[in-house]
Amino acid sequence: DTEVTQTPKHLVMGMTNKKSLKCEQHMGHRAMYWYKQKAKKPPELMFVYSYEKLSINESVPSRFSPECPNSSLLNLHLHALQPEDSALYLCASSRGGVIHPNTEAFFGQGTRLTVV
């Protein structure tokens, strides 16, 4: 199984809603990532977890709250988002944690988020 599964595929939420994005992998990878991608732009790194601990936070606003409950799961909790937060949210994983650059990352298909 070399898949990273993201749910839901599409999400529409209001600015006062609370929602969560979910990411799952069963490859034994110990690094997991959240990226944000606006239309026609490259993915932008948001968070990195290494061995279930938050390793990197790229100055992301607190309305985005990541969580890594175990080595297979990564969540992104959303609260009080703005319309400009509408984007494709991508999850990725790689083996060995962030200290191993000689490896490949596997990406999910993303969650298309629309904030209204």
Next chain:
Amino acid sequence: DAKTTQPNSMESNEEEPVHLPCNHSTISGTDYIHWYRQLPSQGPEYVIHGLTSNVNNRMASLAIAEDRKSSTLILHRATLRDAAVYYCILGGAGSYQLTFGKGTKLSVIP
């Protein structure tokens, strides 16, 4: 983070080889060179990576300059399915976080 420079776009005819260049003049000795591609409406997909020597896999070849300041991704026979944005990314020990640049949009002409 060390930066990469790629052309914004390239075109290729179907079934011909494609050479996608990447400049990374500030690469450090421990940085690996990674290539990913993103097909329309999909997440990025790993293509290949290397450190110093040229690398081949079933998808592509990676040619790395002797001074490591540039590299070239080679698709041996472009197909319509290879039309995508190709990203060249540097990843180093202790900071493997895949920071994407703008990439090269490859169009394949039938």
